[in-house]
Amino acid sequence: SGVRSHKIAVIPGDGIGIEVTASTLAVLRAVQDKIGGFELSFDELDYGSARYKAQGSYTPEGWLDYLRKSDAIFFGAVGDPDVPDHISLWELILPMRQKFQQYINIRPSSILPGIPSRVVGTKPGDLDWVIIRENTEGEYAGQGGRTHVGTEWEVATELAVFTRKGVERVMRFAFETAQSRPRKLLTVVSKSNAQRYGLLLWDEVAEQVSKEYPDVKWDKMLVDAMTVRMVAKPTSLDTIVTTNLHGDILSDLAAGLSGSIGIAHSASLDPTRTSPSLFEPVHGAAFDIMGKDLANPIAAIMSAAEMLRWLGEAEAADLVEKACRQSIAEGKTTGDLGGSLKTSQVTSEVVDILEQL
Ligand code: NAI
Ligand code: MG
Numbered sequence: 001s002g003v004r005s006h007k008i009a010v011i012p013g014d015g016i017g018i019e020v021t022a023s024t025l026a027v028l029r030a031v032q033d034k035i036g037g038f039e040l041s042f043d044e045l046d047y048g049s050a051r052y053k054a055q056g057s058y059t060p061e062g063w064l065d066y067l068r069k070s071d072a073i074f075f076g077a078v079g080d081p082d083v084p085d086h087i088s089l090w091e092l093i094l095p096m097r098q099k100f101q102q103y104i105n106i107r108p109s110s111i112l113p114g115i116p117s118r119v120v121g122t123k124p125g126d127l128d129w130v131i132i133r134e135n136t137e138g139e140y141a142g143q144g145g146r147t148h149v150g151t152e153w154e155v156a157t158e159l160a161v162f163t164r165k166g167v168e169r170v171m172r173f174a175f176e177t178a179q180s181r182p183r184k185l186l187t188v189v190s191k192s193n194a195q196r197y198g199l200l201l202w203d204e205v206a207e208q209v210s211k212e213y214p215d216v217k218w219d220k221m222l223v224d225a226m227t228v229r230m231v232a233k234p235t236s237l238d239t240i241v242t243t244n245l246h247g248d249i250l251s252d253l254a255a256g257l258s259g260s261i262g263i264a265h266s267a268s269l270d271p272t273r274t275s276p277s278l279f280e281p282v283h284g285a286a287f288d289i290m291g292k293d294l295a296n297p298i299a300a301i302m303s304a305a306e307m308l309r310w311l312g313e314a315e316a317a318d319l320v321e322k323a324c325r326q327s328i329a330e331g332k333t334t335g336d337l338g339g340s341l342k343t344s345q346v347t348s349e350v351v352d353i354l355e356q357l
Helices: 016-035 049-055 063-067 085-099 164-180 198-210 223-232 244-258 298-310 314-329 343-356
Strands: 004-013 038-044 072-077 104-110 128-134 138-147 155-161 185-190 217-222 239-242 265-269 277-281
Touching: 004 016, 016 038, 016 072, 016 298, 016 314, 016 343, 049 085, 063 085, 072 298, 085 138, 104 164, 104 244, 128 164, 128 244, 138 244, 164 185, 164 198, 164 239, 185 198, 185 223, 185 244, 198 217, 217 223, 223 244, 239 244, 265 298, 277 298, 298 314, 298 343, 314 343
Parallel strands: 004 038, 004 072, 072 277, 128 239, 185 217, 185 239
Antiparallel strands: 104 128, 104 265, 138 155, 265 277
16 A cells, blocks of 8 residues: 556567667666655567567557556667568557657757767767657648659658647647756747748747746747757757657757767657656667667666656656766766677666665
8 A cells, every 4th residue: 555556558669679678677677676665567568560570560459548548658669671661650659649649759868977979069068958849740740642653743742730739739848848947948940931831830839838938038940050059059059849850850960969879768748648658769679789789778768767757756767867877977888878888787787876876
């Protein structure tokens, strides 16, 4: 009695997704044993490319209704050299984001002590961003089609969809996030010079919502100029809000600038808490290193820390995050961060540090 319990749906997926998920569960078990007061149950699911190749589908029938019963979803990565990427994306990842209205994709990135920065003249602390990517509409809304396939007059369209409701809710979340951070600084990324319908709505709604947050300082950037500013003036940025496609690209740039995709974590949130939210590393299945115990597990473990925070387990979240940071600061890292440890060794280091904190 008195023990809070959380049911986690775990989808390791493919490639290094499977390896970093195993690391993550080990760390989660360790923090649960250390602190007590809460209990995580892991429901490990076989959704992924192996299932697709054997049975013809990534997921069993009724999977979304099944997942809905969990308190959160932890996701590794999906992707297989033998399966076109758009199939795994549209069969597994995008249905969850859309059906569960996970309209916020949040990707923090910072230069952590122990990681040499890729931006000349910056040191730990100089780059400390939260990128908020709209996660249900925009360029990934699923509208479009192909006709006259294979003929010389073949037509393909890929429609970007923006709704007032959809833009308003992401802007409100972005202003609130900016307001909760010390600098209270928000940059709204747009491309309203070229995309004069959808992104003009985007800009107008930003303007309207900003009135509710008079203490937040905000500015607007066109996405192309934004890439230059991220490299040339990283300290001028703090919280960033973008469309689905722009956020996909800018957050990878952010991961590259801050050190490695191997530490980039993310969450797809339904802030209304009507449906479960999903926590995952930014990286994919990494065919070049899979099965070799070389993947950096930190991105996945940090994603799980965010999951703990979302579930109300702030103390556990802080501990996991601290252990990850300390392992990096001590140089106990995988090859992508210049270290020589294996995935399994970094995992035991993080667990050891955690137990001593
Ligand atoms: P990727 O993220 O899998 O790999 C890109 C590069 O980063 C590779 O050189 C890889 O070795 C390295 N890398 C990635 N994660 C790492 C880690 N934890 N530690 C050390 N190095 C790491 O992206 P790529 O190669 O474009 O895609 C491979 C497959 O993954 C594709 O099928 C793609 O569709 C899928 N993918 C899936 C995602 C997801 O499930 N959310 C996201 C991105 C890609
Ligand atoms: Mg991406």
